[in-house]
Amino acid sequence: MDVTASKIGIIGSGSWATAIAKMVLISSEKLNWHFRSPEYIERFKTVKHNPNYLTSVAFDIDRISFFQDINELIEASDILIFANPSAFLNQLLSGLTVSLKDKLIVSAIKGLVPEHKLIIASYFNKIHGVPLDQIAVISGPCHAEEVALERLSYLTIACQDVKKGREFASRLQCSFIKTVVSDDIYGTEYAAVLKNIMAVASGICHGLGYGDNFQAVLISNAIQEIKRFVDTVHPITRDIKSSAYLGDLLVTCYSQFSRNRTFGTMIGKGYSVKSAQLEMLMIAEGYYAAKSIKEINDRYKVNMPITDAVYNIIYEKISPTIEIRLLTESLR
Numbered sequence: 001m002d003v004t005a006s007k008i009g010i011i012g013s014g015s016w017a018t019a020i021a022k023m024v025l026i027s028s029e030k031l032n033w034h035f036r037s038p039e040y041i042e043r044f045k046t047v048k049h050n051p052n053y054l055t056s057v058a059f060d061i062d063r064i065s066f067f068q069d070i071n072e073l074i075e076a077s078d079i080l081i082f083a084n085p086s087a088f089l090n091q092l093l094s095g096l097t098v099s100l101k102d103k104l105i106v107s108a109i110k111g112l113v114p115e116h117k118l119i120i121a122s123y124f125n126k127i128h129g130v131p132l133d134q135i136a137v138i139s140g141p142c143h144a145e146e147v148a149l150e151r152l153s154y155l156t157i158a159c160q161d162v163k164k165g166r167e168f169a170s171r172l173q174c175s176f177i178k179t180v181v182s183d184d185i186y187g188t189e190y191a192a193v194l195k196n197i198m199a200v201a202s203g204i205c206h207g208l209g210y211g212d213n214f215q216a217v218l219i220s221n222a223i224q225e226i227k228r229f230v231d232t233v234h235p236i237t238r239d240i241k242s243s244a245y246l247g248d249l250l251v252t253c254y255s256q257f258s259r260n261r262t263f264g265t266m267i268g269k270g271y272s273v274k275s276a277q278l279e280m281l282m283i284a285e286g287y288y289a290a291k292s293i294k295e296i297n298d299r300y301k302v303n304m305p306i307t308d309a310v311y312n313i314i315y316e317k318i319s320p321t322i323e324i325r326l327l328t329e330s331l332r
Helices: 015-027 038-047 070-076 086-095 120-128 144-148 162-172 185-208 212-233 243-254 259-268 273-280 285-300 305-314 320-328
Strands: 008-011 031-034 064-067 079-082 104-107 135-139 153-159 177-182
Touching (some): 015 162, 064 070, 070 086, 086 120, 104 120, 104 162, 120 135, 120 185, 153 185, 162 177, 177 243, 185 243, 185 259, 185 305, 259 285, 259 305, 305 320
Parallel strands (some): 008 031, 031 064, 079 104, 153 177
């Protein structure tokens, strides 16, 4: 596959999918894009931007082929970028009638498939038979809102086939996007999942009134917790201080654009999980991740006090005030 000349298809209609579409169309003449709703497609064509997300980003509609049928999009594309919520991925692909095995699958999803408790790369490999060297992961500290504003951002493209990773990275790189290539698909994916849980914890603490001093301690412990887990699950040499790991954690825990921090803040202020989800109108991946990681860690037995605290608050309904006070005793 000539990655540099392949046709790209995007699956997802949210802010991150929209930001990726903006990047792709800087270096590519055409783009295939999947939306489930025909009304959404018609609205997009009329207003020439995503009707619900990053509405300031204008698109040349003549350069986009819209697809309602995911099978048709897959057949028309060589590279498939998945940027939809992880909780709905299995259901979305349940009606596939075409194979994914000859495609380059790119995950822009920072979550786990809850039905299988698998990171996205493992899901495509084990459930859909895609070879691991045909799977890439987009990671790093990169909020969609800042991409829309063309503020300088860095992405890490992880792929076991580094040549493919480098060629795909060239399809996203532009004046405001710099790319780094890695072969650590497992570490970058697990770190991306875990940083969402840590951001929920950060938000809960913010909602409870904890200040910057404590947040610094919390995030210092969070990166150590992430390192313990990824080193146990996939023990290779990696620099946990690089932007794909530490950088992504920092921006997700501190940024005003972080939906996971926002979700956590609402929980800390007394919202129920359901009311917080309804008010946000966006998916906080950390909600689903906390349960899946807790269940995965039942096998590995890694010391994960922050993850355990988030799980206890949002699934066991333990008081945030009590649970975070207990957490403070285990942090150093």
